[in-house]
Amino acid sequence: MSSPNSIETFEEIGRGENTIVYRAHDLTLNRQVAVKQLSPQAQRDERMLEQFLKEAQFLAQHQDENILTVYSVDRSRGWIVMEMMEGTLADKVAQGPLSFDLVRSVLQQVLRALNFLHRKGKLHGKVRPSNLLINSEGRVKLSDFEEVGVDAEIRVPTGSMKYLAPELLKSEFGPFGPALDLYCLGFTALELLKGPSFDSLFPGTGVGAIDANTAWMRWHTSDDELPPIRQIAPGIPDDLATVIEKMTKKHVAERPATAQKALDLLRDVPIKSFEVAAEPVSKPAESASKPTSTNAATATAAAAASTAPTRSGTTSSAKSSPAKPSAKSSQSLNDFLGKPYVLYPLCALILIGAVIVGLKLRAARHPEEITEVQNEEIAKFPSEELVEVHIKVTPDDAIISIDGQEIESAGQTKLGKYYNIPVGEHKALISKEGYKSLEPVLKVQSVNELPLGPFQLVQRQDQGNEMPDPRPALPTQVRGVKDAEIDPELNLPTRIEVVALAEKAPLVLVLIKPANFKYGVEGDLQPGELAAEDRLPERPYYLATTETTNEQFEQFAEATKQFQEGAWLTTWGEAGSAANQPIRDVSWEASQAFCNWAGGDLPTEVEWEFAARGAEGAGFPYPWGSPMLDMEHANLFFGSDIAGPVAVDSLPSGATPTGLSHLLGNVAEWCSDIYAPGHGEQAQAASFADQHAIRGCSFAKSSDDARVTWRATEKASGADDIGFRLMIPVANAKK
Structure with a gap:
């Protein structure tokens, strides 16, 4: 740092x-x-x-x-x-309306950020275009937080009253909470669709308005509603129209209850990034004061703590900022420089200087043209475009040479040290005394080059040193999800997907890193539960965000020619809904076979429970971390008719903070362990021999008995309310 x-x-x-x-x-x-x-x-x-x-x-x-x-x-x-940052959405709005795809992408990204904040018990408080920034990759980020708790008091934000939720002005519209941010975001989305003409939709707020802020407050607190979204933006897709109409309802009760519910109304399509001007990475020898792009300089008051207008007469107080000359002194200097006896010689000197500098720059860029150099080192790389290439080496004091020239790191990020290397193919040498050298070929293609490391040097056995453990690795059946963050410790993506399923039936897994936790129950035990003890998962691992679906299992069966017939084809519910429902009535053997094909295994009970409750135990008794248990959180038996399983992407309120859904309810899930009898089951121990554990309850289990420590067992042939979830271990990783 x-x-x-x-x-x-x-x-x-x-x-x-x-x-x-x-x-x-x-x-x-x-x-x-x-x-x-x-x-x-x-x-x-x-x-x-x-x-x-x-x-x-x-x-x-x-x-x-x-x-x-x-x-x-x-x-x-x-x-x-x-x-x-490279700019703001306020800049984009000023240029004109955005496409439907871009507006949908903005909503997807901001709703995910708001969902993250709201689950932390925080409101943003000031969602508006100037606080939605665009980074160098064209993605949107939230800035300028009020840092307000959901249950705290909130003040009316400063600046324009355009983005003001009605409940901040009149309590009759409902209590303030997460829906406040959704209203402001919906209003922002509508402005993105209309561009500069948006204000003209509201009386007294357009160009030439005498008191626009008063007009905005009057509109937000009136009973007036917006015209139909399809009238405002003809041709708008149904999902986009629906979510904006719901978020801009004036009464809190008519808006989506959470950011996740609003997100669920949108089509799940890949994010469309904004176009930003890409600049090649500067050479280390260049001055740090090289001017930035125009876009970068226009990330203006959106990053400031307030959106209030600039006050005249206020001057910069940054200690390193250059002082600005007065208008009078500037004019005097201009008059002096304009004299012929000053101007002509000055122009001649500038011209001579430019020629000299040009020759030096040419020499620096093309060292092969220099015939004689004294007391000066010339870079061996003639390319003008340098790229930040991240390389992580173990041990970290190994020497890295590129094309025979030793190079030094230009800095370090969570991806490892980075080096400025020209575009093209290079022979690298990574070496250290007492270690076996590595000679990778580095293909540097563009300014967006991904990390090329890590590399691990192995100590020579002939010097009496022990061989170090190989670095953490994943099976070939999986790959990182596009745009997934990289874990800095393991240097692996935090989200992966099964390659064979990615096209037709994607199956995503999230990284779970081991930590000590309280396994089992402290206090009164229910039948089958275990008494509390401190446990630690054996290794980092990935766990599927959802149960395995009928469609995913069918892809496996077709690829391997296994289990072509079986009860796993059973449907329960509406016709056509089974593809995205969890597979059930599937044997332990078939479940294990699927996991092996995908490069993993069934989770152990310890791995399953740790993922459900987390290191701090926040997921006890329910994985979503709150004491609320209802049909919005879990598909369990609540005393009415048993309805059967639901789609794996339903009930988002019941997901863990890491994004794992249906760990409680829907279908119970096979684990890899042989079942160990729990509370009140010692007499039946013999009958459990060679039976595997199941976790998570199911739609047929009473909600009165449901919590993450629930355990049971079943014959290996399975049952119509038992499915499974894929686990993929991180090989060679230590605890």
């Missing part, structure tokens, strides 16, 4: 009521960043300073792929150092 002292600030790129945002450069990690500085007057207000720093703490503690990243804080200077 870089210290604030290693941050060099440049020009101002944004300003709020109490903050200024600067483009800056992290000298330690050689990357562009943004610095948000609290104004000197605000820094003297202890309450305002604490609120400012709380924002940074909140962002740092709640990292998500769609939330702005904070790198560091300097309290003494009133600084928050953040990732540099």
